[in-house]
Amino acid sequence: MEKEWHACRRILCIRPDNIGDLLMSTPAIKALKQTFDCHITVLVSSMGAAVAPEIPEIDEVIVCDVPWVQTNGVTHPAQFTELADRLKKEAFDAAVIFTVYSQNPMPSILLAYLAEIPLRLAYCRENPYHLLTHWIPDEEPYTYIRHQVVRDLNLVARVGAVVKESRFSLQVREDLWPIVLHKLQLLGLQPDQPWAILHPEVSEQKRKYAMADWVKAGREIVAQGECQLLITGKCNEVEASAMRHEIGGHTFSAAGVFNLQELIVLIRHCSLLISVNTGTIHIASAVQTPVLVLYALTNPQHTPWNVTSEVLYFDVPESMQSKNEVVRYVYQSFARQELPLATPGRIAERALYMLERSCAISGSFQQPHTLP
Structure with missing residues (x-):
C-alpha cells in the first residue's frame, strides 16, 4: 500500500482553514515532502493563504474559500465545480485531507474524488466506500483526543510518510528586523529593555477575552515587572488604543502597524507572547x-506545540457556544475538569514568571533568544 505513495510526484494537501490550522499541519506536510520527494500543492482559504508563502515545504497554493469551512469569503455553488475541474487538470497523484475532529471531511473527500485524484487519504467516521482509497476511521474525540499535530502526523504515517522532528515549518525573514525595529522605535518602545506582546484580537468573537480583564492584567504586569507591553492586531486600532490608555505605563499600540511577515519577526524577537x-x-x-x-474552552487539541508555554482557560458565553454536537460533547467534558483559570491576577503572575525565565535564558532583549 505504501509503495504506490512512494511513486507520487504531485500531492495535493487540502487544509482550507485559518493560519493556525495550516501551521499545525506543517510537520505532516514536511513528512510528505521529505518521504516522497514530491511537489506539494496546498488548497487553502484566503485567510490561510497569507502564511503559505512562508512555509518552505509548500511549492504551490490554490486559494478557495470553500462553503463547508468557516471563512471570510462567500462561495458560489458554481465555484465548487470549477475548483474540481481545475484540480483535475493539475493531474495530482494523491490527495491528503487534513481535518479537525469536529469537521465533516466528506465535502473535501468528494472534491478530491470528482477531481479524479487516484489516491485519497483522510479520517472519516462513516465508511466512505469508494470515495477514499485510504480510509482511517475517526475515533476522536469519543475514544481520545490528540494534539492536532499528532493527529495529522498519524494520518500521513499510515501511508509511510514520517519526519524526524515535528517542529512547525515557518520562514522568518530576519532581513525585515531593521524595518520592524524602526517601527518599534517610532512607537516609543525600547527593544533593548524587557517587552512582551499582548495580542487580544480574535478571529471568532466567542474566543474574545474581556477588555476590562486584559487591562487589569496589563496594569499588574507593568507595575510589578517594569515591563513594556506592545499591543498587536491587524485591524482594531480603536480598541487597542483604548487598552493602551487604560493600562498606562510603558504600553504601546501597534494595531495595524505590522504585516504578517513583520509580525513573525516581531514575535521571534519578543520575550513573551500573551495571546x-x-x-x-x-x-x-x-x-x-x-x-x-488565554484559552477559550473550544478546541483543546490546538494548544501551543513544542515550545515553552502555559495555558490559562476561560469559558465561552452560552449564547456563543457551538451548535456542533461533537464540539458540545468535548466542551461538556472539558468544562468539568479542574483547569487553571485566566483571571487577571493569574495572567500577571504567570507572565511575570515567564518573562523572568525568558530573560535569564536569553541574557539580552536585543537579540532573539535561544531556548534549550
Missing part, C-alpha cells in the same frame, strides 16, 4: 518564543 487561542500562538511555537495563552 488568546489564535494563529499568533502557533507562530510563537514555530519561532520558539515563550507563549502564555
